[in-house]
Amino acid sequence: MKKVNMEKTLIRTSKRIFDLVGASVGMLILGICFIPVALAIKLTSKGPIFYQQLRVGKWSPTKMDFIHVLKFRTMYIDAESRTGATWATENDPRITPVGRFLRKTRLDELPQFINVLRGDMSLIGPRPERPDFYQRLENDIPFFVERTYDVLPGITGLAQVNQGYDTCIEDVRSKVGFDHSYALSLSSYKSWLMTDVHIVFKTLKIMVDGRGR
Numbered sequence: 001m002k003k004v005n006m007e008k009t010l011i012r013t014s015k016r017i018f019d020l021v022g023a024s025v026g027m028l029i030l031g032i033c034f035i036p037v038a039l040a041i042k043l044t045s046k047g048p049i050f051y052q053q054l055r056v057g058k059w060s061p062t063k064m065d066f067i068h069v070l071k072f073r074t075m076y077i078d079a080e081s082r083t084g085a086t087w088a089t090e091n092d093p094r095i096t097p098v099g100r101f102l103r104k105t106r107l108d109e110l111p112q113f114i115n116v117l118r119g120d121m122s123l124i125g126p127r128p129e130r131p132d133f134y135q136r137l138e139n140d141i142p143f144f145v146e147r148t149y150d151v152l153p154g155i156t157g158l159a160q161v162n163q164g165y166d167t168c169i170e171d172v173r174s175k176v177g178f179d180h181s182y183a184l185s186l187s188s189y190k191s192w193l194m195t196d197v198h199i200v201f202k203t204l205k206i207m208v209d210g211r212g213r
Helices: 002-044 097-105 112-118 131-140 158-163 169-185 189-209
Strands: 050-060 063-072 122-124 154-156
Touching: 002 097, 002 112, 002 122, 002 189, 050 131, 063 112, 112 154, 122 189, 131 169, 154 158, 154 189, 158 169, 158 189, 169 189
Parallel strands: 122 154
Antiparallel strands: 050 063
């Protein structure tokens, strides 16, 4: 038991160091990209450069964290004022032309490195869901809540690189398996390290290929 606890502590510590180093590098990239991205957003649509959205964070039997995720704005202002919260769709009319490019390259996620530095998120983990969808997902998908049990949500993750953005409840259902697989990888230092390295390289490939949405 003592050995298991020591390995768990080592994984947690290493993962946090990995987050801090990765987020620091990410902040440098954000600094380089900020001016051209900010100008592109401001010159092509009305509204702020950044967008904050309430999401559900880490869960435990006694507490559920809520976090404000920071992103570059990719949608028109008040895009959901009439429809309410909805999943992304193919050729989503809510998304600006610049926003479409930012999503394809995942550059819209860069400001979330601030969330990682604050400890709200990790570089790698389950996708943080919107509270608007949470109750329905909890009711319809077995073991949905447990996917974030004692695990910080991530900018990228095993589910994100294998599937992409959610468009319906079935997308979320198939993602739950990936999220639980990632949680299992945290049971051993070697499996965690190999999984995280795999996810990082796959994320970079998606960004270069422009396969985000």
